[in-house]
Amino acid sequence: MSYPHVPIGRLSTDVFNSPVPHSRTLPQPAPADPGPLRSTPLTRRYEIAYLDAEGRFETCTRLAPAIPEFEEAFSAFARGTVIATTEGPVAVEDLVPGMEALTAEGRAERITWIGSMTLFPQRAMPGMPRSTLTRITADAFGVGRPMPDLVLGPRARILVRDARCRFATGVEAAYAPACAFADGVSIIEVSPVAALSVFHIVLERQGSIRAAGLEIESFHPGARMSDGFDPQVAQVFLTLFPHMRSIADFGALAHPRMTAAEVEAALHA
Numbered sequence: 001m002s003y004p005h006v007p008i009g010r011l012s013t014d015v016f017n018s019p020v021p022h023s024r025t026l027p028q029p030a031p032a033d034p035g036p037l038r039s040t041p042l043t044r045r046y047e048i049a050y051l052d053a054e055g056r057f058e059t060c061t062r063l064a065p066a067i068p069e070f071e072e073a074f075s076a077f078a079r080g081t082v083i084a085t086t087e088g089p090v091a092v093e094d095l096v097p098g099m100e101a102l103t104a105e106g107r108a109e110r111i112t113w114i115g116s117m118t119l120f121p122q123r124a125m126p127g128m129p130r131s132t133l134t135r136i137t138a139d140a141f142g143v144g145r146p147m148p149d150l151v152l153g154p155r156a157r158i159l160v161r162d163a164r165c166r167f168a169t170g171v172e173a174a175y176a177p178a179c180a181f182a183d184g185v186s187i188i189e190v191s192p193v194a195a196l197s198v199f200h201i202v203l204e205r206q207g208s209i210r211a212a213g214l215e216i217e218s219f220h221p222g223a224r225m226s227d228g229f230d231p232q233v234a235q236v237f238l239t240l241f242p243h244m245r246s247i248a249d250f251g252a253l254a255h256p257r258m259t260a261a262e263v264e265a266a267l268h269a
Contacts, residue, residue: 042065042066043063043064043065043066044063044064044065044066044070044071044117045061045062045063045117046061046062046063046064046070046073046074046115046116046117046240047059047061047115047116047117048060048061048062048113048114048115048240048241048242049096049097049113049114049115050097050112050113050114050241050242050243051097051098051110051112051113051243052242052243053243055098057096057097057098058242060242062239062240064236064237064239064240065233065236068155069221069229069233069237070237070240071117071154071155072155072200072219072221073115073200073219073221073237073240074115074116074117074153074198074199074200075117075119075153075154075155075156075198075199075200076152076153076155076156076157076198076199076200076201076216076217076219077092077152077153077156077198077199077200077201077211077216078133078151078152078153078196078197078198078199079091079092079093079196079197079198079199080092080093080151081150081151081152081199081211081212082211082212083095083101083201083209083210083211084101084102084209084210084211085099085100085101085102086099086100086102086108087099087100092114092199092201092211093116093197093199095111095114095201096111096114097111097112097113097114098110098111099111101201101203101209101210101218102209102210103203103207103208103209103210103215103218104159104207104208104210104215105207105208105254107205107207109203109204109205109207109218110203110204111201111202111203111204112202112203112204112243113201113202113219113241113243114199114200114201114202115199115200115202115219115240116197116198116199116200117197117198118195118196118197118198119131119133119153119154119192119195119196119197119198120192120195121191121192121193121194121195131154131191131192132154132179132189132190132191133151133152133153133154133189133190133191133192133196133198134151134152134153134154134156134178134179134181134182134187134188134189134190135149135150135151135187135188135189135190136149136150136151136152136178136181136186136187136214137149137186137187137188139186140181140186140187141214144213145213145214146211146212146213146214147212147213148212150211150212150213150214151190152178152216153198153199153200154179154198155177155200156177156178156179156216156217157175157176157177157178157216157217157257158175158176158177158178158181158214158215158216158217159173159174159175159208159214159215159216159217159255160173160174160175160176160258160263161173162266164266164267165258165266167262167265167266168258168259168262168265168266169256169257169258170256171255171256173255174255174256174257174258175208175217175253175255175256175257175258176257176258176260176262176263177258177259177260177263178216179260180258180259180260180263180264181263200218200219201218201219202218202219202220202241202250203218205251205254206218206220206250206251206252206253206254207254208254208255217254217255220250220251220253221237221247221250222253222257234247
């Protein structure tokens, strides 16, 4: 079971004034200035299922920082999303490591890791950043793309095949943030009104998972985690992937990535 963000609070102390055995009242000292509050990290519970080195199915729960780089690994598919596998369509919450997902690259790739976390409504977590999902209505990207409506998590990326991708990546196929396509009509940003589980998937070889007629990037931490991330934070990040020994074990990206700004520029090129 997942829990909401847990703040690590600062303890406070009470000041007690003893009675003074004099007839006159002594001035009370001003309370000591506790100084500026230190910024404390928020943590989140992450649910993990994976294949160990012997190919055995294992599960565990990790308490780790609630920062975008960590949450990205758990927030691509909303509960109920149907994934294409060699065993037929399977809801993401029913997937098990060891199953094979069908990819847009024409391969069947073994699922080695599945992670999930819970998003909560803003009213349940006042003061926390708002979590938004992307609802893509049926046929928004063409006939059967998707079919039916598809709800993706905050950090989902869609595989885009378009000559205009060359402006940003030099090739005609790239991953782009699903939220970058929101137009308020056929692709809409929505906030959860109740607690909702979101998921992500690691494949043995990174690729594009087929879901409801669209192709969604399987999880990969990207170049920043290996090249520019704080080594200590990267080490904590790796504890979320017990089957991995290093960031390099994720392998190469199947396709380059575009930013939301690059998607906007390409659409208006």
